[in-house]
Structure formats: structure tokens, C-alpha cells
Amino acid sequence: MKELEQRILKDGDILGGDILKVDSFLNHQLDITLLKHIGEAFYEKFKDDKVTKIVTIEASGIAIACFAALKFNVPVVFAKKAQSHNLGNEVYTSKVHSYTYDRDYDITVSRKYLSEDDTIVIIDDFMANGLATEGLLDIAKQAGAKVAGIGICIEKGFQPGGRRLRDKGYKLVSLAIVDEMKEGEIRFRELD
Amino acid sequence: MKELEQRILKDGDILGGDILKVDSFLNHQLDITLLKHIGEAFYEKFKDDKVTKIVTIEASGIAIACFAALKFNVPVVFAKKAQSHNLGNEVYTSKVHSYTYDRDYDITVSRKYLSEDDTIVIIDDFMANGLATEGLLDIAKQAGAKVAGIGICIEKGFQPGGRRLRDKGYKLVSLAIVDEMKEGEIRFRELD
Numbered sequence: 001m002k003e004l005e006q007r008i009l010k011d012g013d014i015l016g017g018d019i020l021k022v023d024s025f026l027n028h029q030l031d032i033t034l035l036k037h038i039g040e041a042f043y044e045k046f047k048d049d050k051v052t053k054i055v056t057i058e059a060s061g062i063a064i065a066c067f068a069a070l071k072f073n074v075p076v077v078f079a080k081k082a083q084s085h086n087l088g089n090e091v092y093t094s095k096v097h098s099y100t101y102d103r104d105y106d107i108t109v110s111r112k113y114l115s116e117d118d119t120i121v122i123i124d125d126f127m128a129n130g131l132a133t134e135g136l137l138d139i140a141k142q143a144g145a146k147v148a149g150i151g152i153c154i155e156k157g158f159q160p161g162g163r164r165l166r167d168k169g170y171k172l173v174s175l176a177i178v179d180e181m182k183e184g185e186i187r188f189r190e191l192d
Numbered sequence: 193m194k195e196l197e198q199r200i201l202k203d204g205d206i207l208g209g210d211i212l213k214v215d216s217f218l219n220h221q222l223d224i225t226l227l228k229h230i231g232e233a234f235y236e237k238f239k240d241d242k243v244t245k246i247v248t249i250e251a252s253g254i255a256i257a258c259f260a261a262l263k264f265n266v267p268v269v270f271a272k273k274a275q276s277h278n279l280g281n282e283v284y285t286s287k288v289h290s291y292t293y294d295r296d297y298d299i300t301v302s303r304k305y306l307s308e309d310d311t312i313v314i315i316d317d318f319m320a321n322g323l324a325t326e327g328l329l330d331i332a333k334q335a336g337a338k339v340a341g342i343g344i345c346i347e348k349g350f351q352p353g354g355r356r357l358r359d360k361g362y363k364l365v366s367l368a369i370v371d372e373m374k375e376g377e378i379r380f381r382e383l384d
Contacts, residue, residue, distance in 0.1 A: 029305040030268040032261045059250035076222040113221040
């Protein structure tokens with residue numbers, strides 16, 4: 001998605017070796033016009049898949065999931081991090097390791113909101129090692145839900161998550177794939 | 193907002209004394225059509241206030257803030273809970289006490305995304321004691337930003353947050369105010 005790539009080049013910040021900060025438009029301050037276009041781009045890729053729900057993880061996936069859901073006209077279900085006091089015990093749970101924070105955390109989804117009747121698209125802002133997505137795939141499997149595919153705004157192509165999921169046969173749509181970040185320069189993978 | 197009140201009566205669950213669960217449509221699974229209408233309702237109340245940004249707190253405020261921002265055509269800024277490794281030190285910070293989880297946490301907003309040039313509406317899903325909102329007001333004050341008002345989906349009118357903020361002179365718009373929850377019955381305050 002050229003608009004996203006250009007925005008990353010204009011407003012993204014490279015920190016240290018492999019941290020790409022996009023918090024001016026994607027995950028702290030949110031550019032609503034860009035998010036609308038991102039939602040439309042995901043819709044184009046999955047519109048024939050009879051999608052019933054968009055699934056993501058709090059917090060930074062929620063906005064993106066909402067704008068996709070707006071096009072699909074289906075609900076969003078966002079997984080919660082850590083056991084919430086108010087969720088009740090009727091939840092699917094999966095354990096996720098975060099490299100950013102170097103710790104494990106649980107994600108939970110109420111059994112009421114995901115079932116074998118659902119066909120979902122998993123949406124998130126970033127994919128690096130892909131472990132958050134694997135956690136959502138695990139929950140979808142527990143629910144018996146069909147996974148139409150995975151929509152990611154920015155994939156770090158130099159980390160293994162994307163390749164592993166494609167090797168497993170998932171339809172993974174990344175709107176921008178960063179293959180290299182070196183000396184402040186970002187190189188994107190050519191996309192169809 | 194009659195649509196929200198009716199949805200609470202239809203799908204809300206009362207747990208224990210004063211917990212109202214609305215996670216089937218507002219803060220776990222998200223009903224996108226309802227959220228659009230909620231965003232439009234907030235827009236009607238603040239559309240003449242030259243709003244430049246919608247401000248909320250992760251996670252359950254984000255979706256609602258996005259649908260308000262869609263109508264205002266301005267960015268969302270969502271405060272993060274706890275110091276994030278990637279935010280940098282250039283942040284406004286305020287301490288918030290959560291009664292739900294019985295602990296204090298910090299909320300942070302990057303200084304880059306809120307300034308004296310901004311006029312904001314603070315949006316959230318719930319107000320009970322109002323401490324999360326007070327934290328955002330504290331951050332707005334640090335930034336020198338003007339606060340046009342506060343938009344809340346569900347206010348618990350039997351808890352002190354709403355009254356305290358109105359007494360301080362804030363324009364607080366709650367789309368549904370629950371004045372009593374007793375034996376499974378919910379009584380709403382009459383709204384204009």
C-alpha cells in the first residue's frame with residue numbers, strides 16, 4: 001500500500017537496530033483518514049471470504065480492526081491481555097511471549113464471541129515474530145472458527161513471523177513489508 | 193441516547209452490586225453500527241467547539257474515540273497505561289487509581305501529540321469515579337490544551353465522578369446515565 005509506505009518514510013522513526021516507531025499516525029496518535037484507507041485495503045483482500053468477525057488484540061490493533069470492520073459491516077472482537085476481573089471464566093486463553101517487553105502474557109477471548117460459526121480475519125498493526133498472531137490463531141482453533149486470513153499493517157520482513165505463517169498456508173496480507181532498516185534507510189519489499 | 197439505553201437493557205449484564213457488563217457490544221465485542229451512532233452523537237454535542245483532537249485511554253476507549261474522530265475528521269490520541277519502552281521520555285504523565293483492579297497505574301501521552309494549540313474532547317466508555325478522566329484532564333493541563341468537554345457512553349450516576357466533573361464546570365456529555373441497578377433492574381436518568 002503505497003500510501004502507508006510513504007507515510008512510514010515521512011513520519012516513521014528508526015530507533016536502535018530494529019525498532020520502527022510509527023506512533024505519530026498508527027499506534028499512539030491515530031490518523032483517521034489513513035486508518036480508513038487501511039480498512040478499505042483489507043476489505044479488498046478478504047471481501048469474498050464471508051467474514052463474520054474481525055479479531056485483534058488490545059490495544060493498538062483495535063483502531064485498525066474497527067476501520068476494517070466498518071467496511072465488512074461485522075463486529076470486532078478484541079482479545080484482552082491478562083485475565084480481566086470482569087470477563088468471567090468462560091474464556092479461551094493463549095499464552096504469548098512479547099519480545100518488546102521480554103515477558104509472557106495471557107490473551108483471552110470470551111467463549112460467547114467466537115464459535116465454529118465464525119469466519120474471521122485477524123488484524124494487527126505490526127508483525128515481527130508473529131507470536132501475538134499465533135496466540136489469536138490458537139484461540140480461533142479452540143473456538144473452531146475458520147480463519148480467512150491475517151491482515152497486518154507493517155510486517156518486519158527481516159523477522160521470522162511472516163514467513164512462518166505463510167509457510168503454514170495462511171493468507172497473510174501485509175500492507176507494507178520492511179525488509180531492511182539500515183542507517184536510517186528503510187527498504188520495502190515489492191508487493192503486488 | 194435511546195439506542196444505547198435500549199441496548200444496555202437488552203444485552204447488558206448486572207454482576208454483583210454495581211458492575212454492569214456490556215462486553216457483547218461496547219468493550220470486548222464491538223458493535224460497529226452502534227459505535228458509529230455513538231460517534232455521531234458526540235459530534236452533535238461538540239461540533240461547534242473547533243475540536244482538533246479526540247483523546248482517550250487504551251484500551252476500551254479507543255474504538256469509541258475512533259468513531260467520534262471519524263465525524264470530527266481529527267486525529268485520536270490515546271494515552272498509554274504504564275510507561276512503554278518505546279515512548280521515549282518526552283511524555284506527559286499522570287497517576288490514576290483503578291477501583292476495578294484496586295491499583296494505581298500511570299498514563300502517558302507523548303508531548304509531541306498534545307499542545308496549547310489543541311482543543312480536545314475526552315472520550316471514554318464508562319465513568320464511575322471519574323479518575324481516568326481526571327488523569328486525562330491533568331495531562332491536558334500539562335499540555336496547555338483546551339478541553340471542550342468530555343463524552344462518556346455510560347455514566348454510573350450513583351458514583352461520584354460525573355457530579356464532581358460537572359461541579360467543576362466541565363461540559364460532560366453522558367449518552368446513558370445509570371442512576372440505579374437493583375435486582376436486575378436498571379433505572380436511567382432522564383436526559384435532554
